[in-house]
Amino acid sequence: VNIVLDLVFVIGFGWGVAGVAAATAIADVAALAFGLWLALPILRRLGGAFVRAKILEAEKIRRTVALNVDIFIRTICLVSAFAYFTAQGAAFGNVVLAANAVLLNFQTFMAHALDGFAHAAEALGGRAIGARDRQAFRDAVRAAMLWGLIMAIAFTLVYLLAGVAIVELLTGIHDVRAAAREYIVWSVVMPLVAVFPFVLDGVFLGATRGRTMRIAMIVSLVIYVVACLTFVPMWGNHGLWGALLIFMGARGVTLGVRYPALERSVGSP
Template identity: 40%
Template sequence: MNQIATDITYRKILRLAWPASVAASVTPLLGAVDVWALAQSSRPLDIAAVGLGSVIFSLAYWTFGFIRMSVAGLTAQAAGAEDESEARAVLIRGGLIGGVIGLCLTALQLPIGDFAFLLLGTGSEASAATLNAGREYFEIRIWGAPFALASYAAFGWLTARGRTDFLMIASVFMTVLNIILDYWFVVGLDWGAAGVASGTLIAEIAGFFVAASLVVIVLNDHGGIKCHWNLKDIRDPLRIKRTVAINFDIFVRTLLLAFSFAWFVQRGGAFGDVTLAANQVLLQLFLFTGLALDGTAIAAETLVGQAAGARNRSLAQERYHVAVRKTFILAGIAAVGFVVFYALAGDAIIALLTPEGSIRASTKAFMPWVIISPLIVVIGFQLDGIFIGATRSKEMRDSMIISTMIFIPVSLWLAGRFDNHGLWAAFSLYFLLRAATLAIWLPRIGRSFAT
């Protein structure tokens, strides 16, 4: 046990976690930069338009987040079993799935856009100008879908190979490029929501090629680009069947998660443009917190997946328990740190991101929900990492079904009684329900290592 504990050290977990945290948190950080850029322009209410348009991509991209998750879990298990051929086959399958889905989204952009904005406009007090600007945002950014979704496979594969540093490099590159383009298009050229979309489109395309280049470097470190490729493994019917089953479960799980975020944004629109814009600012901070905490969850994905693939089951079981315990401890410390940070710096952050006036005042009124959010989301995020590494997709799916079924009616009731505070309360309860349901099923994973 001492040897195992020494193998999975806090230093090793941090080496995996901190680059993954940076990589994960730069995505909502980009959303915050979008908000800042629009606040400096002559069209600050386009913040609400980007909120509406981006929720469609959250729904679409998060729905197909199963690509990254399944590739990460299956690759980690293949690496644990020292099966390089299967590790590469997982990469190819994931990349093909992502690229094809992205092409389909691009081809179907007109009916998708019509349907999405019909739903977003139903029961909303958002103005026609806001809805039109949101539609323009969608019509520009959709062209990056094939590149964004194919990148998911590369990101999951790099994570499973323990190269979270490469994951960070690709993500930071995309974000920095997007920030530069945001400033140019939005602040300089005053393109508003269209400028935000254009910057994101270019960054997603460039990011794909950077991620692909980093994958090539890792392939060179594991036998070379030309070695270990086996077409038979890529086409193996049993492995394809397993991949499809895992992907479908995580697809349902992630679709419901993305739908819940979309529902939150849409319900916020019922309180008008100002509240919708304030919720968009706070949602970026909420996502930044959760995804920054996701670093230890990604470390758990890698360590649990490698343990699940190991041939020595006794050793694998011990490694699993050490990985779970130590990643949870680090995640809890990080969550408390974020609570303290937001409590001390919340007003300064809001002042930086919002124009003075009604949007800033509304954002401050609901900031307490963001301050407590690290403690609310940390357990669910950490459990996600464990279940992904163990490829226990069925439990992830069922947990999300239960949580969403409760969240929708509760959000209607609480928002009806307490307005936007009620909506935030229901949203927080939703994340607690996800954690509770996964915790009930966690012992199944530990028992599976004994067989």
């Protein structure tokens, strides 16, 4: 819907940026309507009733709000990391800034694919925790991680073999293409590191371990900023991309070290 409306509003009607915004808004509303259309029949089959006392139970509301606050802080840290990346890249001039923006699309493509396995780990892991089934939880995490790794390797191979062609599809500016080719190696390597925090994010979110996710992201952000301050003066934009790779690795490590305790807690009294 978004793509079709972009073509109609921007190219057909000549609305420019306003057309892109309108297409996005309409696509979001359409996605909501489609989701409700899919969900309502299932909810009717499940039955149930609106019980005000259960819905407005203070302790459950407190836990939900606490989880949302933790996830909000975690998300702010993540957004801040990429905003800092953009700000640092701007210091190298418009060409490098544009090249970085092009290469960040590689990360977006990868993220949409790996997020699928994170969502699967979130749903299946959460169900196993609810059933107090440690083996099912372990199997869900292993399956999500295995298929996530397979997908990450596939993205690395695609970027290795066709990365330059993808860059040329994303921009027609010669200088930006040349700069993107210089730094594309980081986009090739990134999926092999990013897969771990992506999948583990889903695991910990499904387990409602918001506090662990918040602390892990804050620690990773600090490591990332220190890496930027250390490597950017030494290696310029290569140092900036290296710091982003370290950030992804730090996210994986900080969550990974907490995973054994999470697994042991499944099924415990």
